[in-house]
Amino acid sequence: MLFLSKKNIVHALAVSAMSGVSRGKERIPRRPLPHFEETESGIVEGITESGFLKVALDDVNQYGPHAMIVLLGIVAAATAAVLMVAMFLI
Secondary structure (H helix, E strand, O other): OOOOOHHHHHHHHHHHHHOOOOOOOOOOOOOOOOOOOOOOOOHHHHHHHHOHHHHHHHOOOOOHHHHHHHHHHHHHHHHHHHHHHHHHHO
C-alpha cells in the first residue's frame, strides 16, 4: 500500500526530475546531458589537466564548481582593481 505523504511525493518528483526523462508536456524541454569525465587526480591537477577555462565554463569534470569559484574571485579582483584605479584617477 502506497501512502501519499509529503515526503513520498517530494521524493518521487525528485527522482523523476533527475532521471532526465521527459514527463509529458513540459514548458521548458530538457537538454541532453553534457560529456563528463571523472578524474582520479586532486583538485589542482584535475583543473589543470583539462584546462582552467574549459573546466570552469564547460564543466568537463567534477571540479567545475571549484574552478568557477576561482574564476569568480579572479573577475572580482580585476573589477575591484579597475574601480580602484578609476577612483584615484577621477
